[in-house]
Each structure stands twice: as structure tokens, then as C-alpha cells.
Amino acid sequence: MKHTPGPWKAHQDPYAKIWLVDMGNEKWRQFYKQQTIFTEGNAKLIAAAPELLEVIQDFLAAKNKDEMHHAMVRMEEAIAKATQGGEK
Numbered sequence: 001m002k003h004t005p006g007p008w009k010a011h012q013d014p015y016a017k018i019w020l021v022d023m024g025n026e027k028w029r030q031f032y033k034q035q036t037i038f039t040e041g042n043a044k045l046i047a048a049a050p051e052l053l054e055v056i057q058d059f060l061a062a063k064n065k066d067e068m069h070h071a072m073v074r075m076e077e078a079i080a081k082a083t084q085g086g087e088k
Helices: 026-035 040-061 065-084
Strands: 009-012 019-022
Touching (some): 009 040, 019 040, 040 065
């Protein structure tokens, strides 16, 4: 499976007052501005998807307790960004 690599960012359009997801390239940016309007929560969750996938893959690949713990901390941070929009 391929997807546009992260980081993706959720932001509110200052003029239209809608939420958009910036996937880091102009083609997608224009598509989303023209086609898709998100609620704030959905935009933040979609923007967090690449990071969430990465930390879950890291957790599953962990070979010891230290690697598992590090991956779990990163999962908590990614979940916080997806649900609160903040950086930990």
C-alpha cells in the first residue's frame, strides 16, 4: 500500500473557516481545497494518519522492552496530536 508520506498537517482556512489537510504537495493541496471540507476533529485525525501508522509498525517490530516502551510513548504522543491537535 502506498500513500502520500507524512507529515500531514491539519489547518483552518483563514478565509473560508473550513478545515483542510495539507499533505505536503501542491496537487493534493489544490484537490482538497476544491473537493473536501473536514470538521476540525476529522482533519486532525486524517493529518495524524501517517505518524499513527509508523508508530504502530514500530511497536509491532519492537524486539525488546526498551523498543516497545519507546514505541508506546510515541503512540501516546501521536494519539494526543490526532485527538487534541497539540504537540507533546
